[in-house]
Amino acid sequence: MAPANIADYLVTDDLTLLLGLIAATVFLLHTFNKPQPLVHPILLGRQSDVARVRNPGESAVYRNYGTGLISRFPLRPGKEVHILADFVRSDHDLPRTLWNTKITNATLQDRVAAVGTGFIRLAGLQPGESNVLLFLNDCIEFLISDLALASHSIPSFTLTTSQLLSPVLESHPPSAIITNAELLPSLLELIYDGGENTQKYTIIVVGEPSAHAMASVASKIRVLRWDEVEREGNKVEKILSPIPKPQDVFTVSFYANGNGQIQGAQFTHANLTAGVAAINSMFPAAQALSRLDTIVSGHSLSTAYGRAVAYSAIYEGTSFATLHSSKLFRGDEATIKYDVTDVLSIKKFPIPSPTILFIKPGHLESLVDAILREAKKSFFLNSFAWRHKLAGISEGFVTKDSLWDRLVYDGARARVIGEGAGTVRAVVVSDGTLRASILTPARVALSCPIINTYTHPLVAAPILASHPLDLQSFPPSSEKESAASGPPSVNVEAKVVGISDDAVEAGGDPEGSLLIRGPPVGKLGGVEESYVDVQKLEEEEGWAATGARAIIQTNGSFKLLA
Amino acid sequence: MSFSFDTPINTALFLFILYSVERIIFPSASATPKSVPREFKSGYSWMPKSHPPTVLFKTYTPKTLEPFNGKDGGRILLAINGQVFDVTAGRNFYGPNGMYGNFAGRDASRGMAKQSFDLDMLTPIDQPLDKLQDLTSDEIDNMKGWIEHFSNKYIVCGKLVENGAI
Numbered sequence: 001m002a003p004a005n006i007a008d009y010l011v012t013d014d015l016t017l018l019l020g021l022i023a024a025t026v027f028l029l030h031t032f033n034k035p036q037p038l039v040h041p042i043l044l045g046r047q048s049d050v051a052r053v054r055n056p057g058e059s060a061v062y063r064n065y066g067t068g069l070i071s072r073f074p075l076r077p078g079k080e081v082h083i084l085a086d087f088v089r090s091d092h093d094l095p096r097t098l099w100n101t102k103i104t105n106a107t108l109q110d111r112v113a114a115v116g117t118g119f120i121r122l123a124g125l126q127p128g129e130s131n132v133l134l135f136l137n138d139c140i141e142f143l144i145s146d147l148a149l150a151s152h153s154i155p156s157f158t159l160t161t162s163q164l165l166s167p168v169l170e171s172h173p174p175s176a177i178i179t180n181a182e183l184l185p186s187l188l189e190l191i192y193d194g195g196e197n198t199q200k201y202t203i204i205v206v207g208e209p210s211a212h213a214m215a216s217v218a219s220k221i222r223v224l225r226w227d228e229v230e231r232e233g234n235k236v237e238k239i240l241s242p243i244p245k246p247q248d249v250f251t252v253s254f255y256a257n258g259n260g261q262i263q264g265a266q267f268t269h270a271n272l273t274a275g276v277a278a279i280n281s282m283f284p285a286a287q288a289l290s291r292l293d294t295i296v297s298g299h300s301l302s303t304a305y306g307r308a309v310a311y312s313a314i315y316e317g318t319s320f321a322t323l324h325s326s327k328l329f330r331g332d333e334a335t336i337k338y339d340v341t342d343v344l345s346i347k348k349f350p351i352p353s354p355t356i357l358f359i360k361p362g363h364l365e366s367l368v369d370a371i372l373r374e375a376k377k378s379f380f381l382n383s384f385a386w387r388h389k390l391a392g393i394s395e396g397f398v399t400k401d402s403l404w405d406r407l408v409y410d411g412a413r414a415r416v417i418g419e420g421a422g423t424v425r426a427v428v429v430s431d432g433t434l435r436a437s438i439l440t441p442a443r444v445a446l447s448c449p450i451i452n453t454y455t456h457p458l459v460a461a462p463i464l465a466s467h468p469l470d471l472q473s474f475p476p477s478s479e480k481e482s483a484a485s486g487p488p489s490v491n492v493e494a495k496v497v498g499i500s501d502d503a504v505e506a507g508g509d510p511e512g513s514l515l516i517r518g519p520p521v522g523k524l525g526g527v528e529e530s531y532v533d534v535q536k537l538e539e540e541e542g543w544a545a546t547g548a549r550a551i552i553q554t555n556g557s558f559k560l561l562a
Numbered sequence: 563m564s565f566s567f568d569t570p571i572n573t574a575l576f577l578f579i580l581y582s583v584e585r586i587i588f589p590s591a592s593a594t595p596k597s598v599p600r601e602f603k604s605g606y607s608w609m610p611k612s613h614p615p616t617v618l619f620k621t622y623t624p625k626t627l628e629p630f631n632g633k634d635g636g637r638i639l640l641a642i643n644g645q646v647f648d649v650t651a652g653r654n655f656y657g658p659n660g661m662y663g664n665f666a667g668r669d670a671s672r673g674m675a676k677q678s679f680d681l682d683m684l685t686p687i688d689q690p691l692d693k694l695q696d697l698t699s700d701e702i703d704n705m706k707g708w709i710e711h712f713s714n715k716y717i718v719c720g721k722l723v724e725n726g727a728i
Contacts, residue, residue: 012571016572019575040602041608384587387589394607
């Protein structure tokens with residue numbers, strides 16, 4: 001009786017055929033509709049090229065896997081770029097908007113030449129002899145002054161915080177100071193407070209100084225208006241100075257290190273070209289910077305990294321503007337908040353919709369919170385959208401063009417950022433600790449490459465930069481754990497010192513102080529020897545101490561420890 | 563009809579369809595796996611098991627260098643001009659039965675300079691290191707050429723100092 005029973009059980013009919021077809025279709029859909037990861041996970045397991053030998057107490061030297069240990073570092077973004085003036089490409093003719101000004105490269109070069117001539121004739125600056133302090137908030141005049149001074153080999157000083165103004169004026173008095181009109185009163189006050197030490201200053205003011213401020217100018221100080229200087233330069237024949245060499249120092253950036261001591265980082269033209277090359281290579285080749293982009297930066301031009309970002313924008317011909325929070329020098333004492341309002345402050349400039357944001361962790365966190373809150377307003381759809389996005393991210397895939405974006409997230413982004421929300425195509429986070437727990441929500445909310453970097457005032461480029469298409473997420477060991485910063489950037493090599501050899505020989509992760517070396521790293525100088533705290537041997541081999549502690553993971557990415 | 567027990571195939575197919583559709587519409591909601599996979603095939607967010615192997619740079623004396631001659635099947639080291647190279651990969655040449663086996667575990671500077679593999683090119687272990695003062699500039703260049711060759715092919719894993727200097 002048994003065989004008959006089995007045959008009974010296996011009876012098929014038309015419905016079976018139909019269900020079979022449907023089952024096959026559904027099975028194929030489910031299996032093969034899985035999206036391909038944006039970057040193959042095998043590459044994410046080997047993000048650095050590691051040296052085969054290491055010194056006792058130190059880790060091996062790590063370089064970016066794309067650069068490799070054998071190749072030379074990329075030194076410039078293009079073959080013909082050697083000095084700062086080469087960033088303004090003559091073969092690019094189309095205008096772009098820098099802050100408030102729509103300008104072509106040719107006009108920019110003319111203005112730079114005029115201002116340079118004006119500096120020498122009217123302000124009495126001498127190439128190779130004078131120094132100029134750029135006590136300016138970010139504006140096109142900053143860039144023009146920087147280019148003009150560099151082309152005449154007049155080193156410029158910049159400060160990363162306003163508290164450094166009086167120590168720097170005391171220890172390294174410049175021949176001239178370029179400043180904004182609203183900063184003039186406080187600057188004059190500071191100079192007068194300096195007492196008998198006041199030397200003869202020339203102050204060049206950008207903007208219209210108030211009559212009150214002009215009246216308070218002492219006899220030893222000469223105040224010129226920037227417009228006058230530019231007009232003077234336009235009237236007469238342009239003065240040509242010998243072309244600076246790439247190894248010439250063109251700027252000194254003063255910053256306060258972790259111990260509160262003032263350090264001066266000297267940067268040469270070569271440091272900046274290497275920095276721009278590094279910033280360009282942070283983006284995947286298919287999504288490289290181009291003329292159609294608009295870069296928005298929250299990093300002041302007074303810092304080396306902020307300057308490199310600005311020069312990347314200049315070199316690629318993109319439009320560029322900075323956030324309100326990048327104003328280092330303010331008349332008022334309001335605390336700076338890094339949040340959505342700050343990001344939206346870009347709207348006051350007539351630039352096209354931003355495509356690339358260089359922001360700080362605070363900006364990212366508040367943006368992501370706001371977008372996800374807006375998305376939650378469509379209750380039903382949002383839970384689906386969230387699940388589907390997460391499923392994609394766990395397979396290594398994310399895109400802005402999916403169904404869920406069109407249904408939920410595009411609307412949420414538009415409500416937070418405004419009309420231009422759809423154009424943001426990459427976000428670079430620097431200058432602060434990014435919490436690991438915010439990474440996945442950020443990837444869902446923004447659906448574009450988010451690059452976590454580590455920057456330092458001594459380096460004109462990111463030191464560590466995560467892979468742009470990396471969507472990995474690991475269970476965090478604590479709530480406050482920071483996200484991995486990725487491997488060293490393409491032209492920096494890094495190692496950690498002060499590690500425990502036993503732990504590392506047993507297979508543990510090296511953990512210690514981070515040291516770096518490479519073309520974009522500036523030289524510490526311009527300060528008294530007693531301030532500089534660097535081990536002599538490291539200094540001889542060219543290693544610079546960042547003062548940060550890091551741990552290196554097995555896949556070659558570095559994670560900074562608080 | 564398909565729910566009746568008479569056609570279990572239909573029931574099975576129907577349940578399978580329901581399950582697959584459910585997986586498509588409600589994918590799993592967590593991006594972070596419980597334990598980190600150690601192979602890239604096991605998951606996207608993976609971490610390799612171990613770091614790439616690195617060798618610790620050590621300081622050797624002629625006495626501590628000598629055991630590394632490959633006779634016990636271990637690492638083979640040789641020194642040229644104070645730099646110690648790990649030539650284990652070239653066991654055919656520098657191992658006990660190799661053509662240049664005399665150099666294993668020893669300071670091979672003079673031999674490299676004079677292009678000779680004789681035993682009298684080697685200084686006995688308990689004597690001070692060969693100062694190489696009587697070499698001509700051609701021979702020094704030859705030795706430097708060999709150092710270049712070795713640096714490209716093998717790893718520099720240490721330096722050689724006098725006995726008793728450590």
